[in-house]
Amino acid sequence: MAQQHLDPTDPMAGAGTGDALAGYLRAQATEFLRALRMHRETGGGTAGGGSEESVDAARALRRSARRISASLHTFRPLLDTDWSEAIRPELAWLSGTLALEHAYAARLERLLLALHRLSGAAVLPAQTGAGLPAAGRAAGAAAGSGSTAAATGGRAAGVVPQKGEPADAGPPAHPAAAPERGNLTVGAAKAGALLERQLTLARTRAHSTALQALGSSRFHAVADNIAVLASEVPLTPAAATVDLRPLAGAAEERLTDAVTALPLVTAGHPYNAEALIHGLSPDPAPHPQDAPWHQVRLLLRLHRYAREVLHGDSGPVDVRLLATGQSLNRHRDASEAAAAAAQAARTPRIAPATAYALGVLHADQRHEVEAARFAFQQSWERQTVGTP
Secondary structure (H helix, E strand, O other): OHHHHHOOOOOOOOOOOHHHHHHHHHHHHHHHHHHHHHHHHOOOOOOOOOOHHHHHHHHHHHHHHHHHHHHHHHOHHHEOHHHHHHHHHHHHHHHHHHHHHHHHHHHHHHHHHHHHHHOOOOOOHHHHOOOOOOOOOOHHHOOOOOOHHHHHOOOOOOOOOOOOOOOOOOOOOOHHHOOOHHHOOHHHHHHHHHHHHHHHHHHHHHHHHHHHHHOOHHHHHHHHHHHHHOOOOOEOOOHHHOOOHHHHHHHHHHHHHHHHOOOHHHHOOOOOHHHHOOOOOOOOOOOOOOHHHHHHHHHHHHHHHHHHHHHHHHOOOOHHHHHHHHHHHHHHHHHHHHHHHHHHHOOOOOOHHHHHHHHHHHHHHHHHHHHHHHHHHHHHHHHHHHOO
16 A cells, blocks of 8 residues: 555655654644643642643643654654654553543443433433534433532543544533433442442542642653654654655555454444353453454554644545544443443442343443444445545
8 A cells, every 4th residue: 555655646645754754743742832831720730620721731732642652653763763762652651641531531421321321211412412422422421419420520522633633522511411310220320320439439540640640750751852852853864855655654554454354344244243252251351352443443543643744734634534533432432331331240249230230231332332343344445445
């Protein structure tokens, strides 16, 4: 596929040199520093800092860190090796640490909304707003006037994503509008309460971990490196004249190879019985079928960011990449939600009705996984057919 990039009709044919990479990295470093300043000014660095602005700033920090790290990986032959290999793991640590709190909130929202849907309870229109995932839209399903998750659910939406990036779903702006837990069956209500306790505790711990990370010497070292990057990119002497297209093409080839290894034929069927074979396994390890799909999601992100380096803000938006990326995000969310339901079902001494509700919830999320795989398969096949 790398040869296609030399075709003048290829949208990646107008690629630049190492100077374009330097400009992109400087821009992302500037965005990182701007988000860090906003995070501090809005109180995000304090135990009580949970405003919408600080949440937006944390998301902007993650977004810039991901793009810098991805570019250092894709175009590493053009960068100083020692510097690049030292900062990449630190950026991955920072991005992963800041993502945990939002991940737990989103997981809770998905599971509680699914419980209401499976119980036949009405879902208020405010919880089906545009831009949120179809299977788990607003954390406001954290029902009940005493919902601690609803009380602590800061909204992560509101940051305008960069060009070509799907918007992440965040907790709702008005969690008080959630359906009452009394609309659920007894088992579903208790399952929801158990999930709420476990995931809210995990979210609180993740918040504390993020605060500690942002105040650590490790983070300050990362910020200092990014500050230097905003003005000086450590390129190799020959990088200024090197064509970026072969390296970007290699990222695309890795993605294509990984997709080729996926069981797309299985994903093309509406029911994958093999996906439920391990549903009753006592092993809490991740589902064996999920890892290749998660890897494809990461490779798709690397490919998309490489396109951003080549084209900048003026480049074309590939809607097919957006569609496949959204499907893989749904896949990850449903997979992690199913694992959370299974983990809750392993809680000792829970009532049989509660365990049954969690089992149904687990199966529902595994079917959401299959639906996401099917949607990816449909989008990817359309992309393949449309390629000259």
